[in-house]
Amino acid sequence: MYRSLNDEMREKFGGKVYKLALEGGFTCPNRDGTLGSRGCIFCLGGSGDFAEKPCDSVAEQIEKAKARVAHKNPCGKYIAYFQSYTNTYGPVSRLRELFTEAVGHPDICALSIGTRPDCLSDEVIKLLKELNSQKPVWVELGLQTIHPKTAEYIRRGYPLEVFDSAVERLKAAGIYVIVHMIIGLPGETPEMVAETAEYIGKSGADGIKLQLLHVLRGTDLAADYEAGLFRTLELEEYIEILEECIRRIPPEMTVHRLTGDGSKKHLVAPLWSADKKRVLNTINASFKRDNLVQGSAL
Numbered sequence: 001m002y003r004s005l006n007d008e009m010r011e012k013f014g015g016k017v018y019k020l021a022l023e024g025g026f027t028c029p030n031r032d033g034t035l036g037s038r039g040c041i042f043c044l045g046g047s048g049d050f051a052e053k054p055c056d057s058v059a060e061q062i063e064k065a066k067a068r069v070a071h072k073n074p075c076g077k078y079i080a081y082f083q084s085y086t087n088t089y090g091p092v093s094r095l096r097e098l099f100t101e102a103v104g105h106p107d108i109c110a111l112s113i114g115t116r117p118d119c120l121s122d123e124v125i126k127l128l129k130e131l132n133s134q135k136p137v138w139v140e141l142g143l144q145t146i147h148p149k150t151a152e153y154i155r156r157g158y159p160l161e162v163f164d165s166a167v168e169r170l171k172a173a174g175i176y177v178i179v180h181m182i183i184g185l186p187g188e189t190p191e192m193v194a195e196t197a198e199y200i201g202k203s204g205a206d207g208i209k210l211q212l213l214h215v216l217r218g219t220d221l222a223a224d225y226e227a228g229l230f231r232t233l234e235l236e237e238y239i240e241i242l243e244e245c246i247r248r249i250p251p252e253m254t255v256h257r258l259t260g261d262g263s264k265k266h267l268v269a270p271l272w273s274a275d276k277k278r279v280l281n282t283i284n285a286s287f288k289r290d291n292l293v294q295g296s297a298l
């Protein structure tokens, strides 16, 4: 059994709450030349396909994003989600302006910020702590793997100790931490993937996002895939590894995601992942069969 995002939302907000993907107009050190210019090997340039345009103000973006999902969200409360690129990679004054506007919106019940562990200065964490005293602040860290060889291959750009320190400092500031990991990275065995989940489980983080590796057109990963340097997982293999990851994390850790949301337009492999309904139904059926869940897994 595990704790799902729905459990967390019911407890914290009294029901399901939708995330609104917002754009802060950031880049990231793996793209702007600070650490590299080609980005992480799998990255197409941020992961916010549905994010609003950064030229709009935060309030305008919230209204536009709300209009897309309002019909599904009777409670009218939302999480402001700064998802694409590295959303703490900028002057603190700019971060303060953006995040304060989001937190101050009456329909926003929490702020979620996707970032890198090496882009969390003490000054940034101080700001997040301050905002967290107004509304809950979640920080989402893209760890992907604990294995140095894979981290080097994907060009993550920071060592594991930087992640450890970021989680420690965020938790000391009372911030809710979610860690992203990828299942199916080239060269990783199922045991290596499970070790990453276990490590995240022991890290002090509150939540985990488990994502399937998507090979996207235009990335260097796609070039390696097309050159036959690795293969992607089949659905059944994915679920088997996913289940082992769930078994390795503590039951109180919230599972925010059980698969990925890759761009269908750019998807090269695995093509089965484009049929989201089938993927979710198969995960649900497996989890029920293997006693990992009572109701719905998602």
Ligand code: SF4
Pocket: 028, 029, 030, 031, 038, 039, 040, 043, 044, 045, 046, 047, 084, 085, 086, 116, 142
């Ligand atoms: S995955 Fe994140 S850190 Fe890596 S290149 Fe893309 S935006 Fe930058």
